[in-house]
Amino acid sequence: MGTTQLESVAEPKYWHLRTVLTEALDSEFTVGEILPNERELAARFGVARATLRQALEQLELEGRLQRRRGVGTTVAPPRVGVDVGVERQAWPGAGDDAWQPVDCAVAAPPAAVADALDTGRDTPVHIVRRSRVSHGQPVAAELLYVPHSSVPDLTGIDAPSGAARARAVLRELQSLALAGQDRAVELGSARADDAKELDRLPGAPVLVVTTRFFTGGRTAALSVATYRADTCRLTFGASGGVEIHPGPQHQAS
Amino acid sequence: MGTTQLESVAEPKYWHLRTVLTEALDSEFTVGEILPNERELAARFGVARATLRQALEQLELEGRLQRRRGVGTTVAPPRVGVDVGVERQAWPGAGDDAWQPVDCAVAAPPAAVADALDTGRDTPVHIVRRSRVSHGQPVAAELLYVPHSSVPDLTGIDAPSGAARARAVLRELQSLALAGQDRAVELGSARADDAKELDRLPGAPVLVVTTRFFTGGRTAALSVATYRADTCRLTFGASGGVEIHPGPQHQAS
Numbered sequence: 001m002g003t004t005q006l007e008s009v010a011e012p013k014y015w016h017l018r019t020v021l022t023e024a025l026d027s028e029f030t031v032g033e034i035l036p037n038e039r040e041l042a043a044r045f046g047v048a049r050a051t052l053r054q055a056l057e058q059l060e061l062e063g064r065l066q067r068r069r070g071v072g073t074t075v076a077p078p079r080v081g082v083d084v085g086v087e088r089q090a091w092p093g094a095g096d097d098a099w100q101p102v103d104c105a106v107a108a109p110p111a112a113v114a115d116a117l118d119t120g121r122d123t124p125v126h127i128v129r130r131s132r133v134s135h136g137q138p139v140a141a142e143l144l145y146v147p148h149s150s151v152p153d154l155t156g157i158d159a160p161s162g163a164a165r166a167r168a169v170l171r172e173l174q175s176l177a178l179a180g181q182d183r184a185v186e187l188g189s190a191r192a193d194d195a196k197e198l199d200r201l202p203g204a205p206v207l208v209v210t211t212r213f214f215t216g217g218r219t220a221a222l223s224v225a226t227y228r229a230d231t232c233r234l235t236f237g238a239s240g241g242v243e244i245h246p247g248p249q250h251q252a253s
Numbered sequence: 254m255g256t257t258q259l260e261s262v263a264e265p266k267y268w269h270l271r272t273v274l275t276e277a278l279d280s281e282f283t284v285g286e287i288l289p290n291e292r293e294l295a296a297r298f299g300v301a302r303a304t305l306r307q308a309l310e311q312l313e314l315e316g317r318l319q320r321r322r323g324v325g326t327t328v329a330p331p332r333v334g335v336d337v338g339v340e341r342q343a344w345p346g347a348g349d350d351a352w353q354p355v356d357c358a359v360a361a362p363p364a365a366v367a368d369a370l371d372t373g374r375d376t377p378v379h380i381v382r383r384s385r386v387s388h389g390q391p392v393a394a395e396l397l398y399v400p401h402s403s404v405p406d407l408t409g410i411d412a413p414s415g416a417a418r419a420r421a422v423l424r425e426l427q428s429l430a431l432a433g434q435d436r437a438v439e440l441g442s443a444r445a446d447d448a449k450e451l452d453r454l455p456g457a458p459v460l461v462v463t464t465r466f467f468t469g470g471r472t473a474a475l476s477v478a479t480y481r482a483d484t485c486r487l488t489f490g491a492s493g494g495v496e497i498h499p500g501p502q503h504q505a506s
Contacts, residue, residue, distance in 0.1 A: 011445055015455040026364070058456050062442055079439055111279070185438050186332055186486035187458055189315050192264055202268040203311050205440055205458065233439035236489060 014054035017047055021055055025064055025075060035065070035073040061205065063230050079233040080134050084183070084209055084225075091178055091213065092130070092144055092223060093170030099130040099142060101166035109145045116212065117219050119147050126151065128166045131197060132225075139232050141194040142225040146173060150220040173221060179214045185234060186210075194226045205229040267307035270300055274308055278317055278328060288318070288326040314458065316483050332486040333387050337436070337462055337478075344431055344466065345383070345397055345476060346423030352383040352395060354419035362398045369465065370472050372400050379404065381419045384450060385478075392485050394447040395478040399426060403473040426474060432467045438487060439463075447479045458482040 035041065042052045056073060059065040066076045082098075092099065106124045108114070114121045125147045132140040148154075151172035159165045188208035195202045211223040227234065288294065295305045309326060312318040319329045335351075345352065359377045361367070367374045378400045385393040401407075404425035412418045441461035448455045464476040480487065 012455060015445065018456070058442055061440065061456075061458065063439070081437060183489040184334060184486045185460070185489070186316070187314065187440065187460060187482035189311055192268065202265060203271070203314075205314065207438070207440060207460075229440035233437045236436040236438070 012054075013047065013051050014058065017045060017051060017055040018058045020045065021059060022064065025059075029075045031075050031077045033075045034071070035075070037072065060230065066230070076230070079231055080137075080139065081233050081235040082132070082134055082139055082227065083236075084185075084234045085236040089178055089181055091170070091174045091176075092128075092221070093167070094174055098134075099132050101128060101130050101163045101170065103129040103162055104165040104169055105129075113145050113222055113224070116222050117145060117147050119149075123147075126154075126169050128169050130166070134232075137231065138198055138228075140225050140227040141197045142223055144170075144221060144223045146221045150176060150215070176215045176220055178220075179216065181211055181213045183209060183211045187229070188226065190226060198226070198228050200228065207232065207234060209234065265307075266300065266304050267311065270298060270304060270308040271311045273298065274312060275317065278312075282328045284328050284330045286328045287324070288328070290325065313483065319483070329483070332484055333390075333392065334486050334488040335385070335387055335392055335480065336489075337438075337487045338489045342431055342434055344423070344427045344429075345381075345474070346420070347427055351387075352385050354381060354383050354416045354423065356382045356415055357418040357422055358382075366398050366475055366477070369475050370398060370400050372402075376400075379407075379422050381422050383419070387485075390484065391451055391481075393478050393480040394450045395476055397423075397474060397476045399474045403429060403468070429468045429473055431473075432469065434464055434466045436462060436464045440482070441479065443479060451479070451481050453481065460485065460487060462487065 029035070036044070038049055038052055038056075042049050045052070047055075056065060056067065060067055063076055063079050065073050067073045090097075093101070105127045107127055108122050108124050109117070109119075109127065111121055114123065114125075117125065119125060125145050128142075128144040128146065130142045130144065131138055132142070146169055151169055153175070154168060154172045159168045186208050188206050189203045190198060190200050190206045192202045194206070195204060198204075198206075200206075207227040207229050209223075209225040209227065211225070212219050213221040213223070282288070289297070291302055291305055291309075295302050298305070300308075309318060309320070313320055316329055316332050318326050320326045343350075346354070358380045360380055361375050361377050362370070362372075362380065364374055367376065367378075370378065372378060378398050381395075381397040381399065383395045383397065384391055385395070399422055404422055406428070407421060407425045412421045439461050441459050442456045443451060443453050443459045445455045447459070448457060451457075451459075453459075460480040460482050462476075462478040462480065464478070465472050466474040466476075
């Protein structure tokens with residue numbers, strides 16, 4: 001993946017094969033169908049196994065193929081559209097939130113989170129873990145960082161730990177006035193715990209959505225949500241009810 | 254990257270090394286600094302070269318490292334925040350648009366685009382190519398698909414081709430009433446032409462932003478924008494002017 005003198009580089013073999021395979025997927029295969037094994041595919045397209053594997057990895061990255069040990073390579077269904085728009089300004093856990101509280105801990109956050117929250121680097125904060133399921137599949141895992149100053153009235157009596165504790169933190173948060181929020185999306189790799197929750201291997205490509213919640217001139221909470229990049233497309237926009245078709249990316253070669 | 258029985262898999266070696274390297278980057282290295290070569294790094298951390306390479310690839314995916322032939326591996330600057338919010342509903346090319354028209358062609362779009370535009374699969378449309386530069390670096394390439402029915406008064410007299418033609422299509426588009434737009438983000442891989450424009454190799458991971466522009470109950474135009482995933486974080490949100498800090502992902506391990 002390193003950059004190089006692009007002008008002098010011919011189209012790599014695996015890239016040409018990827019284009020040919022994409023066309024074959026469009027015309028000959030249906031969603032869920034199992035592809036012939038690597039040996040047969042390499043023979044059919046007259047390429048080395050290593051080239052074939054590179055092309056398959058590429059198509060997996062693009063969400064066209066799924067590969068599972070013991071099953072083989074299957075044609076992936078279109079990515080699921082999951083709404084992450086920011087038109088509706090609301091605290092996490094409010095109203096028809098798509099997330100399920102899983103757990104809650106108190107620990108020092110990563111340095112960049114501490115800086116964004118303007119807490120000291122070693123100051124513990126509440127860390128609420130939530131998960132998001134769509135069409136029966138886990139699609140995202142979230143860590144929500146909440147400084148003690150944002151939930152000053154939280155007591156430890158009713159719910160000392162677990163999902164109940166997570167709900168208590170979310171409930172307290174909602175007594176603050178929400179002044180605004182912003183959101184950023186970037187490519188990342190799944191941390192070990194997120195990977196397990198998402199049924200991926202550590203390091204699998206994920207889309208990381210960072211949301212900052214503002215109140216009274218400061219950041220009251222920060223959410224880092226990790227979406228499966230193979231199965232999800234993140235949708236934003238005016239018309240939340242619009243049905244999202246399979247991405248043009250699926251056939252845009 | 255295939256999924257497997259996660260329960261029975263110990264943390265892969267490269268993943269552990271990635272964590273160790275991340276800490277070293279945070280504490281010992283500064284942005285732009287050149288890392289020791291692979292042989293020295295492998296010796297220092299007591300790992301095989303193959304393991305080291307996997308960890309370096311991971312950190313490149315996460316935007317922590319940049320690798321260039323002839324230069325070596327350097328510590329990457331924080332990703333640049335590029336605003337792709339949809340609060341401001343506007344036609345492409347209107348007002349303070351961040352994009353530069355490059356070219357314009359007439360051709361049949363990919364099948365999924367034709368379906369979204371509800372044009373026939375073999376019907377040619379205007380394809381406007383634009384590019385987006387941020388801080389002197391090309392960060393994104395866009396193909397904007399505009400059916401003839403959206404720009405019925407366009408003539409070929411003044412600007413038959415090139416950037417001038419692209420501007421003419423954008424200008425005509427603005428005489429339509431914009432009823433709304435929506436947007437989706439997903440992981441993709443750079444097509445050969447986009448890769449060249451973005452100074453990447455074909456297949457490099459990119460963030461694909463698809464925007465549909467609606468008018469009078471139909472899709473008047475569709476934009477497929479390809480952002481470099483290594484250098485960009487896409488920002489959305491209420492407060493367009495908020496400064497985006499380096500992502501928590503940068504240190505969230």
